[in-house]
């Protein structure tokens with residue numbers, strides 16, 4: 575098992591790739607300083623890498639993601655994406671939440687096209703219908719264009735919301751427990767889909783999860799966070815070959831990673 579390594583020196587999976595995201599000294603307090611949600615963190619994400627963050631409930635994971643997305647301003651520090659500071663929503667960034675949040679009165683296809691309608695207008699969205707159909711096909715929803723959200727299962731709705739995120743061609747995917755509401759089988763399937771999409775687009779992904787096996791399955795690096803105020807305790811490189819498969823989850827090496835991360839989380843909870 576790898577020993578603990580400082581975050582700044584971590585050997586990220588595809589170490590020759592350029593850094594796309596850089597966070598320096600990023601912290602967050604709410605309530606005029608009364609609630610310290612996030613202690614200063616530094617983070618470098620390289621192009622095409624997949625990273626996960628795992629930590630106890632309330633340790634500041636969603637806060638970190640919202641700061642990265644430009645939705646919430648940090649109290650201290652800077653967030654740089656592609657050499658430019660993130661000061662608000664950016665078109666290179668795609669976000670996905672726990673719930674699919676599709677609009678019930680729009681078909682699956684129109685839900686996928688919604689970000690384009692909002693950003694560039696109805697005509698621009700219409701011009702991209704074929705592309706949206708191709709995305710639905712990519713996630714196994716061929717022929718579901720005209721279906722309304724109430725006719726979709728939870729997994730299908732989440733797949734539709736993946737397409738809605740991808741239609742804007744984001745360079746970075748920020749994922750806040752996107753599959754936690756799904757049953758285990760659907761979740762496994764979606765994780766493999768997510769890996770395939772990220773690899774095929776060389777997208778950079780950052781995932782919040784409460785599942786250690788999910789983090790190990792998907793990630794090049796797993797960041798372990800302390801209880802609130804959250805900070806990174808360790809960055810654990812996952813040196814399993816890609817593409818990862820569900821069968822790999824039964825391998826002894828996989829189990830080692832899971833046990834190691836669990837023990838570090840337990841230690842963090844005790845020493846906090």
Ligand SMILES: Nc1ncnc2c1ncn2[C@@H]1O[C@H](COP(=O)(O)OP(=O)(O)OP(=O)(O)O)[C@@H](O)[C@H]1O
Pocket residue numbers: 604605609610611630631632633634635636637638802
């Ligand atoms: N807008 C807000 N105003 C005040 N406090 C907030 C706000 N958002 C989050 N917090 C507090 O900041 C802390 C971190 O919250 P956050 O949602 O980032 O944690 P989390 O790690 O994502 O939690 P979970 O795993 O339960 O989703 C919590 O104590 C939360 O109550």
